[in-house]
Amino acid sequence: MIEHEVLDTGLGDDDDDDFELEETYDDQLPDQRYLDRELSWLAFNQRVLELAEDPTLPVLERANFLAIFASNLDEFFMVRVAGLKRRIVTGLAVPTNVGRAPADVLADISTLAHELQLRHAEAWRSLVKPSLTDAGIEVVRWPDLTEDERSRLYDHFHSHIFPVLMPLAVDPAHPFPYISGLSLNLAIRIRNARTGRQEFARLKVPSMVPRFVEVSRGESGVRYLPLEDLISNNLSDLFPGMEILDHHAFRLTRNEDMVIEEDETENLIQALEAELMRRRFGPPIRLEVAEDMDDLTLDLLISELDITAQEVYRLPGLLDLRGLFDLSRIDRPDLRYKPHVPTSALAFQPGDTTERSDIFAAIRKADVLVHHPYESFTTSVQAFLEQAAKDPHVLAIKQTLYRTSGDSPIIQALIDAAEAGKQVLALVEVKARFDEANNIVWARKLEKAGVHVVYGLVGLKTHCKLVNIIREEEGVLRSYSHVGTGNYNPKTSRIYEDFGLFTADPQVGRDLTRLFNELSGYAIEKKFKRLLVAPLHLRKGLLKLIDGERRNAAAGKPAGIRIKVNSMVDEQIIDALYRASLAGVPVEVWVRGICSLKPGVEGMSENITVRSILGRYLEHSRIFAFENGGDPQIYIGSADMMHRNLDRRVEALVSIADPAHKRELLTLFDAAMSPETSSWHLGPDGVWDRHALDAEGAPLKDIQDRTMAQVQRRRRSRAVR
Known part of the structure; x- marks a missing residue:
């Protein structure tokens, strides 16, 4: 374990060493001062979805944001929802960061996740899919095909897909098969022509085959058919002599979080390999089914998978829109962001x-x-x-x-x-x-x-x-x-x-x-x-810096705090920012994902503003800037403001010494927080409001486009010299 007795980060050696994490303050911060971290994460994914819904963005980029939303939500269920369920099942139902029972939060997550998944499906069906069609990229279904197209696809099915399919029957001799996490499957009901009995079979849609099968290509564009459509309309070849009664798509999400018990003598690699094997068989936590799935099939899945009705998501249209990542193969640069080639520093x-x-x-x-x-x-x-x-x-x-x-x-x-x-x-x-x-x-x-x-x-x-x-x-x-x-x-x-x-x-x-x-x-x-290092002293170092700004403001000195992170969750850091705000310190937080801090609350956080920026690039850098009485101190590094980063990870921030580098980072912050920059603004109620247009309806500036242009200008000016 890392143990540092003293930390010297240039914070001052005269009176800072007596700073204690348990220092008491005269202020009384209200009890309900945090936003729920799980619901805040869903709000982040909603911002991703809003990009997919934005008609001003190139349509293939919008399709990509739909895929990102789906992938993000999968991970949220596999880790965060799985963690809540595990705490409930094991009886370790510790209240969440806002003091609520995990079961109550799980119910809220279910409600909001259902709404978001339906909105996601509708964004594909009524917004992105029609726009792709207008651009000459059409995703069709089986009834839209001509007989000639069906014939050609039948040949493709037998030469490229049929050999890798593995239908699994369910009967007294064949128990219900294991359903792997995140796999797309077909639930099939068939009638045995010989006995007249109805049977059930499961067919996994192979993940190694492209999700969209090309139907035709011409001057007017290209047409694709979802792979599951091609398979489901040729099931008779997989079950000869059987009558296909019904078939429906479904998809299961399992708990795939890792829980590793370590001790000093354990071989970590062996422990990990064993845990990876266990993770494959984690308990189900979400079942997505086609909207038209009949009750008989659904009841069978719920019973066999031991899942609750709350964990079932009926969705219209295609399941697993991560498959839209496959559209990245399409060579249509006119439907993407303009290419940017990174330049050498x-x-x-x-x-x-x-x-x-x-x-x-x-x-x-x-x-x-x-x-x-x-x-x-x-x-x-x-x-x-x-x-x-x-x-x-x-x-x-x-x-x-x-x-x-x-x-x-x-x-x-x-x-x-x-x-x-x-x-x-x-x-x-x-x-x-x-x-x-x-x-x-x-x-x-x-x-x-x-x-x-x-x-x-x-x-x-x-x-x-x-x-x-x-x-x-x-x-x-x-x-x-x-x-x-x-x-x-x-x-x-x-x-x-x-x-x-x-x-x-x-x-x-x-x-x-x-x-x-x-x-x-x-x-x-x-x-x-020049380093601040977790787990023992990064938290203490940041709290010193934040409190230093509070003291400077109280003394009438220049004060200010700017923090850019992926997540802002840690209660001690948030409380320190509230106290700085109460002392009059302007606090600007630029966060990509989760934020449990409530800005703009009278008597607590009037001086705190929170912005979020999403775009073609994933904002990932962490920056910590402190006015320090007019001599700014700035750090960059790996740590987000979460318990795990501050307490359970080895993290490092380095102080920036070059004045030009400090100006570059502060100028970036100026642009991010400017009302002329497109961003999302967080309100005290936890709602993110997108600001993408000015008062006249013109698009606000994109900070990523602006940064690209600045870098290219620097390169051109160097070439001229």
């Missing part, structure tokens, strides 16, 4: 006579702040590690890995470095949710190449994004460091908005050296200079 662009930038030389000149995906991950983070792997002067590479792609050049760079004889340490978080199996595979690959692989700490997830490279220069060892807000994943770096700081500051290097020693060995670090 100015510091990493090669000079007039240099074919390739020397990353280390650039970092030696000054700290470099890179903003992904506007600026390239490939020519910054990836190039940093690839150059280190090849550089004979590099002696050691240390890196944390939370999520990355299986074919990642990051992994290959670490392997190349180890094979070149360098010391390489990879701290792999194999408990990264839903990436566990993948992480185990490539962690073992790293081990085989000679990389020192550490699987994290007992009881904690290692979520920080850190690289520390040790290079020998003229007989002296120098550290080159990277501290980021996002994962070392080249694929998600193209769609996740994140920041990364590259620095050769010896103090950051010492901080990271100490932290890596603590993560991989038994060192107990006492002090960091």
